[in-house]
Amino acid sequence: xxxxxxxxxxxxxxxxxxxxxxxxxxxxxxxxxxxxxxxxxxxxxxxxxxxxxxxxxxxxxxxxxxxxxxxxxxxxxxxxxxxxxxxxxxxxxxxxxxxxxxxxxxxxxxxxxxxxxxxxxxxxxxxxxxxxxxxxxxxxxxxxxxxxxxxxxxxxxxxxxxxxxxxxxxxxxxxxxxxxxxxxxxxxxxxxxxxxxxxxxxxxxxxxxxxxxxxxxxxxxxxxxxxxxxxxxxxxxxxxxx
Amino acid sequence: xxxxxxxxxxxxxxxxxxxxxxxxxxxxxxxxxxxxxxxxxxxxxxxxxxxxxxxxxxxxxxxxxxxxxxxxxxxxxxxxxxxxxxxxxxxxxxxxxxxxxxxxxxxxxxxxxxxxxxxxxxxxxxxxxxxxxxxxxxxxxxxxxxxxxxxxxxxxxxxxxxxxxxxxxxxxxxxxxxxxxxxxxxxxxxxxxxxxxxxxxxxxxxxxxxxxxxxxxxxxxxxxxxxxxxxxxxxxxxxxxxxxxxxxxxxxxxxxxxxxxxxxxxxxxxxxxxxxxxxxxxxxxxxxxxxxxxxxxxxxxxxxxxxxxxxxxxxxxxxxxxxxxxxxxxxxxxxxxxxxxxxxxxxxxxxxxxxxxxxxxxxxxx
Numbered sequence: 001x002x003x004x005x006x007x008x009x010x011x012x013x014x015x016x017x018x019x020x021x022x023x024x025x026x027x028x029x030x031x032x033x034x035x036x037x038x039x040x041x042x043x044x045x046x047x048x049x050x051x052x053x054x055x056x057x058x059x060x061x062x063x064x065x066x067x068x069x070x071x072x073x074x075x076x077x078x079x080x081x082x083x084x085x086x087x088x089x090x091x092x093x094x095x096x097x098x099x100x101x102x103x104x105x106x107x108x109x110x111x112x113x114x115x116x117x118x119x120x121x122x123x124x125x126x127x128x129x130x131x132x133x134x135x136x137x138x139x140x141x142x143x144x145x146x147x148x149x150x151x152x153x154x155x156x157x158x159x160x161x162x163x164x165x166x167x168x169x170x171x172x173x174x175x176x177x178x179x180x181x182x183x184x185x186x187x188x189x190x191x192x193x194x195x196x197x198x199x200x201x202x203x204x205x206x207x208x209x210x211x212x213x214x215x216x217x218x219x220x221x222x223x224x225x226x227x228x229x230x231x232x233x234x235x236x237x238x239x240x241x242x
Numbered sequence: 243x244x245x246x247x248x249x250x251x252x253x254x255x256x257x258x259x260x261x262x263x264x265x266x267x268x269x270x271x272x273x274x275x276x277x278x279x280x281x282x283x284x285x286x287x288x289x290x291x292x293x294x295x296x297x298x299x300x301x302x303x304x305x306x307x308x309x310x311x312x313x314x315x316x317x318x319x320x321x322x323x324x325x326x327x328x329x330x331x332x333x334x335x336x337x338x339x340x341x342x343x344x345x346x347x348x349x350x351x352x353x354x355x356x357x358x359x360x361x362x363x364x365x366x367x368x369x370x371x372x373x374x375x376x377x378x379x380x381x382x383x384x385x386x387x388x389x390x391x392x393x394x395x396x397x398x399x400x401x402x403x404x405x406x407x408x409x410x411x412x413x414x415x416x417x418x419x420x421x422x423x424x425x426x427x428x429x430x431x432x433x434x435x436x437x438x439x440x441x442x443x444x445x446x447x448x449x450x451x452x453x454x455x456x457x458x459x460x461x462x463x464x465x466x467x468x469x470x471x472x473x474x475x476x477x478x479x480x481x482x483x484x485x486x487x488x489x490x491x492x493x494x495x496x497x498x499x500x501x502x503x504x505x506x507x508x509x510x511x512x513x514x515x516x517x518x519x520x521x522x523x524x525x526x527x528x529x530x531x532x533x534x535x536x537x538x539x540x541x542x543x544x545x546x547x548x549x550x551x552x553x554x555x556x557x558x559x560x561x562x563x564x565x566x567x568x569x570x571x572x573x574x575x576x577x578x579x580x581x582x583x584x585x586x587x588x589x590x591x592x593x594x595x596x597x598x599x600x601x602x603x604x605x606x607x608x
Contacts, residue, residue, distance in 0.1 A: 052450050053450075054446065054449065054450060077452050078452045080450070080452075081450075082446075082447075082450040083447075084443050084446045084447060084450075085443075086442070086443035086446075088442065088443040088444050088446060088447045089444065090253070090257065090442075090444060091442075092257050092260055092261060093253065093256065093257065097253070097256060100249070100252075101249050101252075101253045102451075103249075104245050104246060104248060104249030104252075105246060105249055105448070105451045105453060106451065106452070107245055107246070149447070
């Protein structure tokens with residue numbers, strides 16, 4: 001598996017008169033679980049969509065690296081999975097039908113598909129809901145199905161936009177267990193979240209507020225440097241509009 | 243078949259066919275609409291309510307009135323003695339009133355002017371014209387009976403009505419209505435299905451998958467082309483079974499014409515979806531195209547009767563070419579000149595529409 005990393009440089013994105021991102025630079029080093037932390041409207045989704053190549057920056061750049069060497073987005077694209085924040089599944093298709101559809105989108109052969117879907121159904125514990133339609137899944141199961149569809153192609157880069165938003169605490173914890181399992185495979189994972197307690201679960205955090213980067217680094221180091229006991233306190237100290 | 247395309251075809255068909263309402267919309271509605279339009283959109287004017295005002299003992303006028311009622315076009319509209327004929331028409335109890343001359347018809351004819359009065363309600367001009375035409379024929383026939391037949395004219399017609407000998411309007415209308423229904427269903431379904439994906443956010447997932455733009459576009463349109471063709475076949479079968487509208491031309495002509503139309507309309511639906519933000523807008527956008535397209539297609543009103551500017555616009559209407567094609571194939575047996583001229587025009591439109599849809603689609607993706 002290739003070792004991808006991403007670096008943004010002075011990333012800016014305007015939507016008409018509204019400036020969503022205003023000069024953000026951070027490093028998404030390879031093989032780690034990165035958290036993009038910030039309140040609603042901080043610019044998390046815009047950042048994610050820029051990373052996924054769905055938007056073009058107004059100024060600045062997103063640079064991709066493979067094994068430390070600069071790489072084109074086209075090289076990374078086949079290995080990239082992006083899970084959007086909004087409900088992005090088909091309510092009238094079942095769990096199994098979703099997997100089938102994504103299998104063919106990612107052009108997986110039958111053997112790979114069989115092994116991987118069995119593994120994913122196992123770890124997400126959705127195996128007994130194979131025939132259930134996505135519209136009838138609970139919030140947590142729905143997010144897990146979204147993750148499963150994204151993971152079906154065994155990506156080397158996984159971008160998850162607020163995967164735990166609106167999910168109950170137990171399902172959230174389960175979801176994070178899943179992410180730890182993935183992080184152990186040394187793939188680059190970027191998770192955005194507005195839940196401050198989730199920041200401490202990441203190996204690197206990048207704190208966003210109103211389109212600016214407040215801090216970036218290893219969670220405990222970031223807290224220590226700011227002299228804050230937790231991330232809520234940190235955001236308040238930095239004058240963020242939490 | 244390409245695996246991605248297969249995945250999309252399977253997914254779209256599963257989604258479209260799973261929903262009971264969608265099934266009803268795609269397969270039930272066309273048949274119901276075809277039946278209703280075929281029966282109701284009759285250009286023949288029948289059941290005209292005629293009131294007759296005659297003086298006492300006017301036998302000749304009575305025979306004229308009988309001529310009207312026995313023609314099959316008119317119904318008897320009763321009225322109270324001494325009622326005002328204008329009042330009768332104003333209140334809608336009669337569509338027309340036939341009034342005898344005060345002196346009686348026979349006497350007024352002897353004096354050289356056998357004039358009766360016919361009042362016609364022309365709020366519906368088409369109906370009024372039909373009433374006038376019927377009345378002239380009936381009076382002429384009656385005059386021939388009263389004063390002896392004059393069948394000694396030097397110049398006469400020997401009329402033979404081709405392709406639709408009974409001149410049933412359903413023969414003419416049903417093929418047109420078929421085109422209209424296929425056009426309506428494909429445009430609305432395609433535009434709605436693409437905007438639904440945009441609305442739900444699923445479009446973003448598809449776009450972020452490693453697929454080319456062409457694959458996404460084909461994946462979202464080919465299923466609707468297939469559904470559109472299935473609908474075309476269904477409607478042709480229904481037209482034959484319900485109205486006895488024949489298919490006199492070869493089926494391959496019908497298939498090619500339907501394919502060209504469906505590719506065009508699916509492309510138009512795609513184009514609408516790139517402009518619309520949500521399903522409501524897609525629906526309204528679809529109808530913004532459909533209403534003028536149907537009115538200018540010649541399904542109900544002959545294109546030749548329209549003002550020059552409208553005729554020019556009608557030449558941009560894919561449905562117009564299809565209606566010419568399908569009438570030619572179904573009723574006339576598929577004259578090749580009509581076929582290639584219109585199929586060429588429609589095919590060109592299909593290519594243009596598909597190209598334009600692809601260009602817009604790519605722009606909105608990036």
